[in-house]
Amino acid sequence: MIQVVYQQLTFPRVPRPVLPTRYYTVRDGQQFFLHEFIDPVAYCIQVTVPPESGLSDIDLLRTLYNAGPMQFEYMLDVDQFGVEEYFQFNWEIAKRKKGDCEDSANFFTSQCIAAGFPAATVYGYVIIDGQPYGHAWTEIAGIVFDTTVGEFIPVPRPPEYRPQLAVSPTTYVVMQMSDWIAFNIKTDAQIAQEPRPLKKVPPNDALEKLKKILKKEQ
Secondary structure, eight states: OHHHHHHTOOOOOOOOOOOOSOOEEEETTEEEOGGGGOOTTSHHHHTTSOOSOSOOHHHHHHHHHHHTGGGSEEOOHHHHTSSSOOOOOHHHHHHHOEEOHHHHHHHHHHHHHHTTOOOEEEEEEEEETTEEEEEEEEEETTEEEOSSSSSOOOEEOOTTEEEEEEEEESSOOTTOGGGEEEEESSOHHHHHTSOOOSSBOOSSHHHHHHHHHHHTTO
């Protein structure tokens, strides 16, 4: 009798979340939606965001950069984890204080969103001495914030920076995945025709060359 009653129960329904068009294998052989690594409500992000004040936008962004990416050592995944690719969540790089380009970029993107800026993590590659290297950085309205160079250098995107995929939320609503979007700057077919970087920017003089690329745009 009880079983029959339960079978007749109905519950309120809400629209199912809009699923991503693609998941990526970015750590431990597991599939992830790239937005999972951008978390503006995480405690480790919120403690770096100052309260509303009279700071200019650029000074606020510099404050965020100094409290986030400037605290991290740039280290390739193969050197830290022994694998070519291992995306870290914000709390992980906050704890370890080391990571590669997408780790610090996702952290800074999360900070920027928490402070009210429409930031995106951009994945693509950079050209250094004619050689393509896989790379990721933060952008706000076409301004690049490279979180790997150890210096706050916001500039319009240099031609050496080649974007392929940008990941950004439009508005952040807890538990509503439909508010998160991933948009292709280029189609899969276009990306397939581009160089396939075999490695990320190495932590040596290449970083200094990357810094020079940015500074020439200032």
